[in-house]
Amino acid sequence: MNKVLIGIPTYNEKLNIASLVLEIFSLYPSINVFVIDDNSPDGTEIILQTLKKKFENFNYLIRSEKAGVGSAHIAALNYAYENNFNYLITLDADYTHQPKYIKEFLKERKNCEIVLGSRFTDSNGVSDWILYRRLMTHWGHYLTKFFLGMKQDASGAFRCYNLTLIKKDIFKYITNKSYGFFVESLYLFCKCRFKIKEVPIILPKRTYGESKMTFKDVKNTLLLIFRIRYKKYDNKIILDNTPRIDNRKQFYDPQNWDSYWKKQSNSISRLYQIIAYIYRNTFIVSRINTYIDKYFEGKSNLLHCGCGSGHIDTKISKRHSLHAIDISEEAVLNYRHNVPDVMDVSQRCIFNTNYPNNKFDGIYNLGVMEHFKNEEIIQIFFEMKRILKINGRIILFWPHRFSSSVIFLKCIKYLFCLFNKNISFHPAEISLVKNRKMIESLAQKTGFILESYDFSIRDLFVQTVICLKNSKKN
Numbered sequence: 306m307n308k309v310l311i312g313i314p315t316y317n318e319k320l321n322i323a324s325l326v327l328e329i330f331s332l333y334p335s336i337n338v339f340v341i342d343d344n345s346p347d348g349t350e351i352i353l354q355t356l357k358k359k360f361e362n363f364n365y366l367i368r369s370e371k372a373g374v375g376s377a378h379i380a381a382l383n384y385a386y387e388n389n390f391n392y393l394i395t396l397d398a399d400y401t402h403q404p405k406y407i408k409e410f411l412k413e414r415k416n417c418e419i420v421l422g423s424r425f426t427d428s429n430g431v432s433d434w435i436l437y438r439r440l441m442t443h444w445g446h447y448l449t450k451f452f453l454g455m456k457q458d459a460s461g462a463f464r465c466y467n468l469t470l471i472k473k474d475i476f477k478y479i480t481n482k483s484y485g486f487f488v489e490s491l492y493l494f495c496k497c498r499f500k501i502k503e504v505p506i507i508l509p510k511r512t513y514g515e516s517k518m519t520f521k522d523v524k525n526t527l528l529l530i531f532r533i534r535y536k537k538y539d540n541k542i543i544l545d546n547t548p549r550i551d552n553r554k555q556f557y558d559p560q561n562w563d564s565y566w567k568k569q570s571n572s573i574s575r576l577y578q579i580i581a582y583i584y585r586n587t588f589i590v591s592r593i594n595t596y597i598d599k600y601f602e603g604k605s606n607l608l609h610c611g612c613g614s615g616h617i618d619t620k621i622s623k624r625h626s627l628h629a630i631d632i633s634e635e636a637v638l639n640y641r642h643n644v645p646d647v648m649d650v651s652q653r654c655i656f657n658t659n660y661p662n663n664k665f666d667g668i669y670n671l672g673v674m675e676h677f678k679n680e681e682i683i684q685i686f687f688e689m690k691r692i693l694k695i696n697g698r699i700i701l702f703w704p705h706r707f708s709s710s711v712i713f714l715k716c717i718k719y720l721f722c723l724f725n726k727n728i729s730f731h732p733a734e735i736s737l738v739k740n741r742k743m744i745e746s747l748a749q750k751t752g753f754i755l756e757s758y759d760f761s762i763r764d765l766f767v768q769t770v771i772c773l774k775n776s777k778k779n
Contacts, residue, residue, distance in 0.1 A: 308391035309411070311338045312381030314374050317347040318398040326356055326363065329404045336407075339384055340365040340398075341377040374462070375486025379476055382466065386473045393466045396422075401508045402463040409504040410465040417645055418470045418499035418548070419491075422463030422506040445526065449488060452534045457501055459491045460484065460526065471499070475546045478538065485529035492533050497546040498642040547638065556632050556654050560676060560732035566614065566635035582616060588764040589671060589702065590617050596700050596770065597621055597669070605666040610655055610689065611673035615640035615647070622646040628665075630658060655685055660692045668693060669700040671768070675734040679747075682736060686751035686773075693775045699753070702768040705760050706737040710767045738769040748773055 311329060315322055326338055338360070342349050344367060353365040366380060378395055385393040392414050396402035406422060413420045425446055442460070449459040475497070481489045494501065601607065605625050609618060612629035613636050621627055622644050629644070630653040631637050640650050653659060655673070668689050674682055689699055704711055711734070738744065741758045748755045753773040760769040 308389075309333075309336050310381070310385045310388075310390040310393050311336055311407070312378065312385070312393055312395045313338065313340045313398050314377030314381070314395075315340055315342045315345060315349055315398045316371060317345045317349065318342075319345070319347045319349045319352055321398050321400055322349060323352050323356065325398055325400060325404070326360075329407070330360060330363075332404055333407060335362070337362045337390070338364075339381060341368065341380045342366070343368050343371040343377065373482035373486075374484060375479075376482040378462070378486060379479075379482075382468075382473075382476055385466075385468055391467070391469050393468060394464070395466075396463050403506070403509075406463070406504060406506050413502045413504060414465050414467055416500070417502045418467050419494055419501045420465035420467075421458050421491075421501060421503045422461055423458040423503035424461060424506060424508055425458050426503055426505040445530075448527065448530050449492075452530055453488075453492055453495075455491060455495055457491060457495075457503055459488045462487055463506060470548065472546055475542070478542055481529060483525060485526045488526060488529060489533055493538065493542075495642065496538060496543050497548075498638045499548065500641050500645050502645040548641070556652070558632050562631070562633035562732065563635045565731060566633050566639060584767075585616055585671075589768070590620075592764055592768075592770065593617050593669070593671065593700070593702065594620050596772065597625070597667075600698050600700065600772065601625065601667050606664065608658075608660075608665045608668045608692070609670060610658070610668050611670040612636065612640050612650065613671070615644040615650075617671060618644045618647070630655070656681070656688055658688060658692060662691055663694045664692050665697060666694055667698050667700065669702075671702040672704065674701055674703045675737050676732050677736060679736060682747060683750055686747060686753065690752060690775055695775060697775045698756070699771075699773040699775075701771040701773070703738050703771055704734065704767060705769045706739055708737075708760075708767045708769075709765050711737060738771075744769075744771055752776070 313322070313325070322340065326340075329336065329338060340353055340363075342353060342365060344350075350367055353367075356363050357365060364384075366384070368377075368380070381395060382393060394407060394410055396404075396407075402422065410420045410422070424442065445460050446458065449455045453459070475493065476490070479486060479490045479493060491501075597607070603624055607621065607625045607627050609615075609621075609627065609629040612618070612631045615629065618627065618629070618640075623646050627644075627647050629637075629640055629647050629650040631640065631650075632652065632654055634652050637650055637652050640647070644650070674685070677685065686699075693699070738760070741755075744758060745755050747753075752775070754776050755771070756774045757772040758769065759771075760766065
């Protein structure tokens with residue numbers, strides 16, 4: 306616990322700070338507390354001096370003037386780095402961030418870069434607030450989701466930073482020193498694909514005193530959202546701070562999946578990926594969840610084999626022990642950021658996963674099998690069979706040769722060819738599903754039983770959903 310620091314910015318918090326610090330020490334006696342006060346005129350410093358005399362693991366900094374809550378968090382971060390703390394937890398001094406939640410942060414801290422206290426994962430997160438603050442908070446959350454693509458609680462100050470994984474230099478690129486610090490910093494963390502976990506919290510109204518957030522702060526934060534949307538961060542900043550994959554390998558990848566999962570510069574390719582994202586979340590997410598719920602009990606040991614960016618896995622990762630692999634390092638980094646509740650995600654080859662025999666209750670993938678030749682598919686099935694338990698199942702979302710998406714994309718490519726333009730939306734689909742007999746033949750050759758085969762209007766005739774059961778070992 307002595308590697309954890311609690312950072313608390315204060316300004317005119319003499320009614321709250323003593324009781325807050327005492328409660329923190331009563332719950333976590335070995336933790337360290339550091340208060341950053343902006344020369345409060347209400348006498349907060351006298352209370353801080355008394356706390357310093359009482360607790361050896363308490364310290365504080367008095368700054369000469371009110372310099373902004375964002376700069377106070379930077380001061381806490383600098384203090385944590387300089388004194389070799391592994392983790393910094395920041396919270397407000399007004400009791401809206403309750404110390405009882407710190408234990409949840411400590412549980413989640415080791416396997417991700419950031420833990421956030423989220424007001425939006427619980428419907429009662431801000432129910433005690435006045436209507437004006439509730440509206441402004443939800444409106445700000447909507448804007449960060451819509452314009453910045455951040456699903457997390459981006460403007461919250463209740464955070465845990467894993468300083469063992471985050472380089473100190475990244476914070477010098479965050480320019481906002483007020484409430485916009487939280488939005489800008491999280492946006493940069495997302496650009497670097499940090500793994501970000503959220504802990505549900507409920508924020509009561511202030512215990513004493515008045516909120517420091519003014520209408521000017523709200524206005525500036527909203528303007529900041531629009532500025533960030535068009536701000537160009539140096540690619541070197543992103544690359545230098547993007548987490549690397551442990552024990553990563555250079556796999557033979559003739560289909561060049563890294564290129565596919567990198568952010569597309571081509572406007573047509575970007576449009577395709579946006580449409581694919583909307584389709585997955587509109588049709589595929591509910592469908593894969595239905596099949597997972599049908600065939601697997603809660604906490605089953607599952608493998609997403611060819612996981613891609615992971616947009617379909619949020620619910621599955623919360624209900625099951627989910628593992629994920631992909632040949633693309635880019636995909637793995639995206640997945641790690643998008644699915645923080647996954648047990649592990651790693652760069653592995655689908656032909657030889659290096660997992661032990663009989664490890665998984667189930668395996669699934671979406672849009673993978675069609676990219677391999679028939680003999681390669683058989684090899685993949687044998688590897689899946691090896692790592693599946695007896696009576697384990699494979700669920701495959703595999704496009705049909707007459708699927709609506711295949712026909713539509715062929716028409717688009719044909720139109721581009723008329724203008725002598727060659728365009729590719731994804732690696733070649735060389736083994737689309739022909740019919741049920743094709744799948745039965747593959748199953749028979751590899752020792753699986755075809756339990757279900759569904760090609761229907763439920764997803765606009767795009768994917769054939771196949772379930773194979775591993776009835777026995779060869």
